[in-house]
Amino acid sequence: MAFLEGSRSVAEGSEPVAVEASETFEDFYVREFPAVVGLAYALSGSRSGAEDLAQEAFLAAHRGWDRVGGYDDPGVWVRRVVANLSVSAIRRRVVETKALARIALGQTPALPELSAESVEFWRAVRSLPRRQAQAIALHYLEDLPVAEVARILGTAEGTVKKHLFEGRKKVVRLLRLEEDEA
Amino acid sequence: MTFDSRARAAVLDIHRAVEVMEMTTSTKEPRTVERFDRFRDRKQRNRRIGAILVAGALVVTGIVVVSMNVGGKEDGAIPATPGALEGRLLFEVYGGDRSQLYAIDAAGGPVQDLGLDVDPGAHWSPDGKTILVTSTAGPAETALPGRPATVASDGSDFRLLDGVEDRTLNLACLVFSPDGTRIACGGFNDLGAPTGIYTVRATDGGGLRMVTDADGVPADYSPEGEQIVFVGEDPDTGSSSDEAGTLFVVGSDGTNLREITEPNAVLPLPFTHGGWSPDGQWIVFMGADRTLRLVHPDGTDEHAVPLDPDAGVGEVVGATWSPDGAWIAFSARSVGEEDSDIYLVRPDGSELQQLTETPSVGEYVTDWTA
Numbered sequence: 351m352a353f354l355e356g357s358r359s360v361a362e363g364s365e366p367v368a369v370e371a372s373e374t375f376e377d378f379y380v381r382e383f384p385a386v387v388g389l390a391y392a393l394s395g396s397r398s399g400a401e402d403l404a405q406e407a408f409l410a411a412h413r414g415w416d417r418v419g420g421y422d423d424p425g426v427w428v429r430r431v432v433a434n435l436s437v438s439a440i441r442r443r444v445v446e447t448k449a450l451a452r453i454a455l456g457q458t459p460a461l462p463e464l465s466a467e468s469v470e471f472w473r474a475v476r477s478l479p480r481r482q483a484q485a486i487a488l489h490y491l492e493d494l495p496v497a498e499v500a501r502i503l504g505t506a507e508g509t510v511k512k513h514l515f516e517g518r519k520k521v522v523r524l525l526r527l528e529e530d531e532a
Numbered sequence: 533m534t535f536d537s538r539a540r541a542a543v544l545d546i547h548r549a550v551e552v553m554e555m556t557t558s559t560k561e562p563r564t565v566e567r568f569d570r571f572r573d574r575k576q577r578n579r580r581i582g583a584i585l586v587a588g589a590l591v592v593t594g595i596v597v598v599s600m601n602v603g604g605k606e607d608g609a610i611p612a613t614p615g616a617l618e619g620r621l622l623f624e625v626y627g628g629d630r631s632q633l634y635a636i637d638a639a640g641g642p643v644q645d646l647g648l649d650v651d652p653g654a655h656w657s658p659d660g661k662t663i664l665v666t667s668t669a670g671p672a673e674t675a676l677p678g679r680p681a682t683v684a685s686d687g688s689d690f691r692l693l694d695g696v697e698d699r700t701l702n703l704a705c706l707v708f709s710p711d712g713t714r715i716a717c718g719g720f721n722d723l724g725a726p727t728g729i730y731t732v733r734a735t736d737g738g739g740l741r742m743v744t745d746a747d748g749v750p751a752d753y754s755p756e757g758e759q760i761v762f763v764g765e766d767p768d769t770g771s772s773s774d775e776a777g778t779l780f781v782v783g784s785d786g787t788n789l790r791e792i793t794e795p796n797a798v799l800p801l802p803f804t805h806g807g808w809s810p811d812g813q814w815i816v817f818m819g820a821d822r823t824l825r826l827v828h829p830d831g832t833d834e835h836a837v838p839l840d841p842d843a844g845v846g847e848v849v850g851a852t853w854s855p856d857g858a859w860i861a862f863s864a865r866s867v868g869e870e871d872s873d874i875y876l877v878r879p880d881g882s883e884l885q886q887l888t889e890t891p892s893v894g895e896y897v898t899d900w901t902a
Contacts, residue, residue: 376565383568388550392542401553405571412572460553468545471538490539491546518535528534 375415379408382425385492386432387461392472392487393436397461400436407432429502433484474524475517482517485510619855621887622654622663623863623874623897633665633687638854638861638876638900640887646687653706653898657734660901661685664708664715667692678702680715680737695738701727706750708734709784710757718749718762729762731784743786749800751779751817752807758784759829761808761815766795776800776820781829792831796820799849807899810857814879822847824862826879838881845875845884855902861887863896872896 386407391400407428411418418424464472475483481503488499489510496514500507522529617638625632633646633654648654651666667679670690680693680703693715696703705717715734719727719742726747733739748764763777777800779793792815799818806817812829819825819836827834837860839845844867851862860879863872871894874887888895 379565379568384550384554387553388546391549392546402571405568408568409572412568460556462549462552464542464545464549467538468542471542472546486539490543522535525538527538 373419375412375419378411378419378424382428383408385425386428388491389429389487390432390436391461392491393433393476393483395469395472395476397463400461403435404432406435423501426498426502429488430504433488433502470525471521474521477524478517478520481505481509482513482520485513486517486521489514617854617859617876619900619902620656620660621852621861621874621897622656622899622901623895624650624652624654625893625895633663633669634895635685636874636887638859638887644686646683648683648687651704652896653704655707655899656685656901657682657708658710658712663687664705665690666704667694676702678704678720680705680717680732693732693734693737695732695736696740698740701740703730703732704749705732707752709753710755714757714784716743716750716753716760716762729760729782743784744782744789746780746782746789748777748780752815753784754808754829755810755812759788760784761792761806761829763798763800763817766791768795779806779815779817779827781815790831792827792829793817793834797834807852809853809879810855816851816853816860816879818848818851818862822849824848824851824860824864824877837877837879839877840881840884843884850896850898852897852900854900861897861900863894865894 383404387401387404390403390407391397394400394403396403410431411424411428418427421427463469475486477483478486484503485499488494488502489496494502496507496510500510503510521527619638621636621638623634623636625634631650631652633648633650635644635646636642646663648665648669650669655664656662657664662682662684665681665683667677667681668675669683670681670692674692674694677699679696682691682693683689693705700721702720703717704720705715707716708714709716709731713734714731715737717730717732719730721727728745729743729748729750731741731743743760746762746764746767748762750760750762752761753759754761759781760783761779761781764780766778776796777798778791778795779798780789780791782789797820799820799822806815808815808829814826815829816837817825817827824837824839825834826837846865846867848862848864849872851860853860858878859876861874861876863874865872871891873889874895874897876885876887877883
């Protein structure tokens with residue numbers, strides 16, 4: 351049976367995980383959920399809506415699991431979906447509003463607030479053009495190599511490098527940070 | 533500090549937040565698909581809501597008087613003007629991926645399913661002949677960018693008002709001007725970043741005018757149309773959380789922008805933005821503490837509408853004025869219930885009445901037309 355390099359969870363850092371291509375949706379969900387909800391949180395900035403954005407992506411995967419589960423790496427697919435959902439302004443606002451409606455009725459968001467410095471950093475990232483924001487979040491949150499980010503975004507490695515370079519430059523300017531040494 | 537060190541700290545903070553989420557839910561929902569199953573069930577449940585309503589579970593044949601008590605305000609402070617329960621209410625039922633739009637007479641009666649999935653905050657036109665919705669209520673191919681749209685009062689005849697050329701500008705349009713010629717909108721770009729408050733022509737959605745570049749979503753026009761009240765973010769303090777905003781008033785021409793509540797005193801939900809009383813004296817809104825509140829447009833005499841504590845009304849979600857200003861319709865969760873119902877009350881807190889009673893369905897009132 352073919353074993354493939356799977357995607358990474360937050361807890362597991364950047365070490366590749368060997369997974370069977372024919373794994374169940376349940377196993378896939380349990381492994382990938384933390385990383386995907388983290389990505390949604392960073393790209394949406396919504397404490398109340400991030401989990402719903404992640405669940406929306408997994409629901410889409412679940413509905414098409416016969417197809418998605420057969421991909422070389424379903425984790426790439428679900429990250430692409432949540433990255434696009436999280437930066438889709440209208441979609442995000444609708445999800446947030448519905449989540450807020452539940453909060454208004456007494457349900458507390460499960461995600462805690464970030465520190466002020468982190469909120470400022472991710473807000474600066476979200477102010478970037480969509481592809482730059484996605485590239486930075488994917489590259490840094492899971493320590494993904496450029497090639498993996500390119501796979502998720504469905505673009506060339508050179509394009510991702512350009513997004514990372516331009517995005518970092520803008521965030522450095524926005525937050526008045528020091529330039530990193532080359 | 534360098535970019536890399538700042539990024540590392542921010543990444544660790546996200547990881548910590550996810551770990552906290554997992555720890556706080558692990559006793560009830562160990563790291564299994566149960567959390568996903570619950571999300572899926574909630575979406576399926578909301579599909580069933582439509583069937584429940586259509587089947588007539590929410591047919592209201594008469595309102596229920598909950599309390600005749602006059603609240604704590606002194607007699608005469610806010611006159612309870614006479615007024616029969618007339619006109620028609622719009623309300624939405626939320627959750628998961630469904631936000632369905634319904635109408636009901638203020639005096640009770642059958643619920644009308646308008647057959648629309650809408651974004652929050654649908655409003656009547658001043659003449660009550662059309663309803664303002666967003667482009668997401670129409671065909672998927674016209675949903676983006678965000679634009680205003682109208683439907684007839686029965687939910688038919690969807691019309692996209694796509695008169696703005698800038699495709700990177702999304703408009704969340706929530707309210708007509710009193711003369712019906714303009715529509716007030718909150719603008720945001722493709723990244724969801726707010727760009728300001730705008731108005732467009734009601735006939736075709738064109739004639740874009742920026743009212744202010746403040747971050748906010750419009751709630752209502754003043755009765756003469758010369759001012760707009762909106763919920764936004766205090767420029768000094770920002771929003772303390774997703775659940776806190778601040779009420780502002782600005783001239784429709786962008787002049788005289790002012791904050792009329794304390795920062796973060798308002799729950800910033802589209803259906804709770806509140807509205808301007810027909811006599812121009814009050815703005816109703818929902819406090820961050822989930823109370824029904826009134827404030828003068830100049831920010832004075834801000835107070836909670838005193839609801840009889842024995843009436844069993846819990847957290848308040850959403851409010852709107854009757855066309856004659858004699859009543860406020862609001863949504864609230866009854867104590868012990870998860871889902872909200874619609875109530876009616878005089879502005880002084882007297883004559884509290886319950887319009888809908890549906891333990892399994894949450895109704896959110898958005899507007900009231902004559």
